[in-house]
Amino acid sequence: MHVTSRGPIDGPPVLLIHGNCSSSGFWEPLVRHLPAHWRIVAPDLRGYGDSPALPVDATRGVRDYADDVAPLLASFATKPVVVGHSLGGGVAMQLLLDHPDSIAALVLEAPVSPYGFGGTRDLDGTPTTPDFAGTGGGAANPDFVRLLAAKDRGTDEQASPRNVMRAFYVASPESFGDDEELLLDTMLSTATGEDNYPGDGSASENWPGVGPGTRGVLNTLSPRWLNLTGIVDLPAKPPITWIRGDKDAIVSDGSFFDLAQLGKLGLVPGWPGEEACPPQPMIGQTRAVFERYGNYREVVFDDCGHSPHVERAAEFAGILQEIVGA
Template sequence: MDSAQRVVSANGISQAVRVAGPPDGTPVLLVHGNCSSSTFWEPLVRRLPATLRVVAPDLRGYGDTETAPVDATRGLADFADDVAALLDDDSLFPAGARPIVVGHSLGGGVAMRLLVDHPDRMAGLLLSAPASPYGFGGTRDLDGTPTTPDFAGTGGGTASSDFVRRLAAGDRSEEAPTSPRTVLRTAYVADPASLGDDEDLLLDGVLSTRTGVDNYPGTAEHSENWPGTAPGGRGVLNALAPAHFRIADELVAVPVKPPITWVRGDADVIVSDTSLFDLAYLGSLGVVPGWPGEEACPPQPMVGQTRAVLDRYAAAGGTYREVVLPGCGHSPHLERPAEFVAELLALTGVPTTAGQRGA
């Protein structure tokens, strides 16, 4: 199935949206992750049945959507409000549509926020390597207990300044560990061969990330606690910080509980209990100096937290299914497309063989 891009005005900003399939098809909404864009869904969309109506927006500050600021004090709500506004655009979805919402990484957090705010607007939720319901970094246990009162070690100050510089410069080289192409090959997937002929298309998505204090990575505050930085109030990484994004209790309490499928790879190095992007874990490896030790600053149990929250969701009347893909990294929809398509179609109720290609 082929997609076409259009631009719509929704929630007060100009949003670029990829659309595929008939207007009256089974609705699916795809929400991409951080440092990417809707291009990350293109390889998946090609494999989907023509009976689906697929809508994949570029989030604010990514792709071809307007460079609107991110108010981190609202967590991921700015993004979720943008996406929610698309549900009311009858050029994208028919009136009253309840799509299956698919969220990757940061987009998984956006999808959780969308579920909390609009539980009656989705038929199911597919979380692909999602951010923890307790945000990224700075928590010590399955209940999301803060490591320090100011959530030190999270937010905008944790980004690699060289990676940010290379993003801003549109660097397409592979000369350094912090070049966007190298990060794409080594962190987004477990096996760079899984990117195939789409590597440059996906790199375009990475490089579409707008940098600065209002977008990626955002602002930072000084902290007296290790490693000396705490989340600010502006920008993407602060919106993901547990000071601002802590959605576990709200998720469990939603009055309407659509089925959730959680797909993850066991070789993910971004969202993991041993994440190479968690400063506490890097400190334990000696990569970030001065780590105060396991008791004071343990790595965040990201996967364990998500499972614990989804167990509570199920105990409160919902249902969920955890799918673990061996040898898969942070992008199951790119690395293991056949299994991913099958899980998506199971949620939609569309037969697996209904016209899909290459799955």
């Protein structure tokens, strides 16, 4: 596993876990605002950045990623603050489940719902269909996958990585500043295929005709395989700070990556209606689970999208400094 580190070994420890279709380099806009004496460690998850594209067993949820990262917890002089973005937020919650005594605090930035991504209808994570139709690798946009595999840097096609990053990773692409090419590099480092992104899929008798598979990134997030709600039963609960943008279009109650929401908007044909297939209430689900967990606070950035640490780096760094200082 490729790991980027900075700062003295005995400095205040922070572990940064990046999200889907990015790498450790996606933290750079934040890291430059953090104190030089902190010990910062940021791994590239398997299949991203400079880490090898090892196969991902989605039937374990995000445990392959969490198991890869877990040895880093012991590399610090004291318990680290663990920061996870999007997919990385799910990995951070899995680390908390597996190693609750090794984590000082969690900072979850736009994390995946504890019930997974897509395919659930209410705050209790009730499956929309028995086979979790509309989730997993089969739900990916094939044009985006094709252009990601080709490492396309253009804007000619709507589904190009650059256009997707500009439209969905942030609320305003101007917030990239001089970092756009760097951040696009992290996106294009994603390994593609059935063992990595997006993963395999399966046929379904339920709308939209595809279901989750057993391999690759998007299947790790399918509620068929992922359920992180066990954090509410931990005997010791490190504090959780949940940070999100109010204009997040990826993890939201109306996500543009949830096929039920796209069907509701008429962008995917044949949607069976609100009663049969409502969009997933991702924010509501996360809040409901965290309320049961108890030791948490929610921070919402106005006019901000999926990546507050990029869009509002100085403010994000200030919150992180409060948490590390505590």
